[in-house]
Amino acid sequence: MARSNALTAALAGFGAGTLATLANFGRFWLFSLHALSFVPVELVTVRGWRRLLPQCFHIGACSVPVIMLTGMFIGMVLIVQGYEQFDAAGLRDRLGAIVNISIAAELGPVLAGVMLAGRVGGALAAELGTMNVTEQLLALRSMGADPVRHLVVPRFLACLFLTPLLTAYADLLGALGAFGIFVGVYGGPPEPYWAFTREIVQLWDLGTGLIKALFFGAAIGLVSCYKGFHCRPGAEGVGQACTQSFVVSFILILMLDFFLNVVLNGLYSVWYGYRSLI
Amino acid sequence: MSDTDPIIELRGVTKTFGRQRVLDEIDLRVERGRNTVIVGRSGTGKSVLLKHIVGLLRPDRGAVYFAGQRIDTLGERALVPIRQQISFVFQLNALFDSMTVLENVAFPMTENQRGRLDHRKIRALAERCLEMVGLRGFERKRPAELSGGERKRVALARAIALDPPPRVILYDEPTAGLDPQRSDAINKLIRRLQEHVHVTGVIVTHDMKSAAEVGDRLLVLWNGRFIADGPPTEVLQARDEHVRRFVQGIAEPEDLRLINA
Numbered sequence: 001m002a003r004s005n006a007l008t009a010a011l012a013g014f015g016a017g018t019l020a021t022l023a024n025f026g027r028f029w030l031f032s033l034h035a036l037s038f039v040p041v042e043l044v045t046v047r048g049w050r051r052l053l054p055q056c057f058h059i060g061a062c063s064v065p066v067i068m069l070t071g072m073f074i075g076m077v078l079i080v081q082g083y084e085q086f087d088a089a090g091l092r093d094r095l096g097a098i099v100n101i102s103i104a105a106e107l108g109p110v111l112a113g114v115m116l117a118g119r120v121g122g123a124l125a126a127e128l129g130t131m132n133v134t135e136q137l138l139a140l141r142s143m144g145a146d147p148v149r150h151l152v153v154p155r156f157l158a159c160l161f162l163t164p165l166l167t168a169y170a171d172l173l174g175a176l177g178a179f180g181i182f183v184g185v186y187g188g189p190p191e192p193y194w195a196f197t198r199e200i201v202q203l204w205d206l207g208t209g210l211i212k213a214l215f216f217g218a219a220i221g222l223v224s225c226y227k228g229f230h231c232r233p234g235a236e237g238v239g240q241a242c243t244q245s246f247v248v249s250f251i252l253i254l255m256l257d258f259f260l261n262v263v264l265n266g267l268y269s270v271w272y273g274y275r276s277l278i
Numbered sequence: 279m280s281d282t283d284p285i286i287e288l289r290g291v292t293k294t295f296g297r298q299r300v301l302d303e304i305d306l307r308v309e310r311g312r313n314t315v316i317v318g319r320s321g322t323g324k325s326v327l328l329k330h331i332v333g334l335l336r337p338d339r340g341a342v343y344f345a346g347q348r349i350d351t352l353g354e355r356a357l358v359p360i361r362q363q364i365s366f367v368f369q370l371n372a373l374f375d376s377m378t379v380l381e382n383v384a385f386p387m388t389e390n391q392r393g394r395l396d397h398r399k400i401r402a403l404a405e406r407c408l409e410m411v412g413l414r415g416f417e418r419k420r421p422a423e424l425s426g427g428e429r430k431r432v433a434l435a436r437a438i439a440l441d442p443p444p445r446v447i448l449y450d451e452p453t454a455g456l457d458p459q460r461s462d463a464i465n466k467l468i469r470r471l472q473e474h475v476h477v478t479g480v481i482v483t484h485d486m487k488s489a490a491e492v493g494d495r496l497l498v499l500w501n502g503r504f505i506a507d508g509p510p511t512e513v514l515q516a517r518d519e520h521v522r523r524f525v526q527g528i529a530e531p532e533d534l535r536l537i538n539a
Contacts, residue, residue: 130375131374131375134370134372135368135369135370135372136372136373136374136375138329138334138368138372139366139368139372139374141334141354141361142332142334142361142364142365142366143361143385143386143389143390144357144358144359144361144362144386144389144390145389146354
């Protein structure tokens with residue numbers, strides 16, 4: 001009897017947890033659709049741009065140094081990791097191309113996205129969470145203003161537009177950092193480094209990286225704003241919202257990266273066929 | 279709709295959070311141009327009641343009317359014209375941190391009256407409202423740079439910064455956390471708004487001095503229901519045990535039992 005009661009309680013707990021997760025998922029999509037419904041209007045009105053531009057500064061311009069550093073160190077560490085192996089295999093001249101394609105198509109967007117999820121996502125969740133617990137969101141509603149339109153849409157658009165731009169910065173600094181270590185530390189020849197890069201790295205690789213960054217930016221913007229809007233009361237609630245915002249954004253970035261790679265690689269195979277990097 | 283009809287009416291409003299019934303079939307008629315004060319112990323649903331009036335919360339049962347129109351069934355967009363006639367002074371002031379004092383005060387006008395009011399007129403009106411609350415010269419400051427009393431006064435300035443002025447102002451503990459002199463100044467301002475601008479006020483407070491000073495009518499909320507209703511002088515003399523204890527600031531026996539235990 002006791003065993004069957006425990007089983008029932010466990011099943012009930014599992015059921016309640018599943019329902020709560022599904023409800024949260026549904027609320028997130030309703031929230032996202034509500035925000036997306038304002039995007040066209042905000043992009044064609046002066047007031048929309050007035051709200052958007054300060055966010056572009058906070059989310060974009062203020063993230064440039066950290067993104068550039070991230071990109072540069074990725075490039076540098078890839079050369080350090082790969083030089084001896086490639087040199088031993090007689091493929092030293094091709095190392096630059098391999099590193100640059102890794103940065104452009106994969107590491108640049110993913111690591112820039114993760115950095116932004118931490119720096120921007122956390123800040124957005126904290127800012128909106130604090131506004132939530134100090135009744136500022138209610139105050140907006142009480143004045144007839146839509147908090148989603150005023151607060152979420154500009155932040156979402158800034159994340160959407162600027163994540164690819166910041167990824168391009170990360171790619172550029174990654175390539176330069178790698179080149180600096182390749183030539184400056186290991187004494188590799190500069191001409192073949194760029195020649196093979198030109199030959200192997202295609203616009204497609206750069207484009208797929210930037211397309212992925214666009215999705216990562218959208219995910220960071222929507223998840224962070226949702227977590228801020230739905231945080232629990234008090235400092236603990238705001239703290240949890242920040243943590244959850246980063247964790248969910250991070251997982252989403254990895255999942256999106258996987259599915260986008262599957263789709264984009266499939267499209268490449270259909271349109272261009274197989275290509276060898278070596 | 280005649281002048282004697284209530285501007286706000288709650289009929290049988292019930293609101294439950296989890297297992298706690300916060301409002302229990304509340305009936306309330308707020309008369310135009312008068313200040314109605316609601317007092318009660320912390321957590322008895324006073325702020326919840328205010329939020330029902332402006333549609334920020336919806337009742338589980340019952341109906342809410344503003345100027346004869348039922349509003350608890352309206353969607354967010356349909357509520358906008360109603361909300362443009364009601365100002366809300368929040369307990370925590372709810373000033374927007376990212377804006378200056380002037381931008382905060384001008385916000386309701388820039389949001390709702392753009393097109394009808396040009397930028398210069400909005401600015402002039404916002405400055406006049408700041409002058410009314412004694413905060414000229416604070417226009418460029420941010421809320422974080424202000425003291426608690428100054429923030430409260432900015433919130434009041436924002437509440438009155440509409441052209442025409444709001445028909446109703448809801449005050450959620452307007453004197454909470456202020457020193458007696460600042461509280462007195464806020465009370466006088468609430469009175470002045472009612473007498474000179476004929477704004478209907480609904481004031482939620484714990485401050486009995488403030489309640490007596492600003493109220494034309496005083497209600498005591500207890501366990502989700504009103505247990506006293508009348509002019510402040512009458513309610514302050516009421517014989518009901520709970521009312522008497524509340525207005526005199528004497529703890530309830532069950533609270534004392536908990537402390538002794």
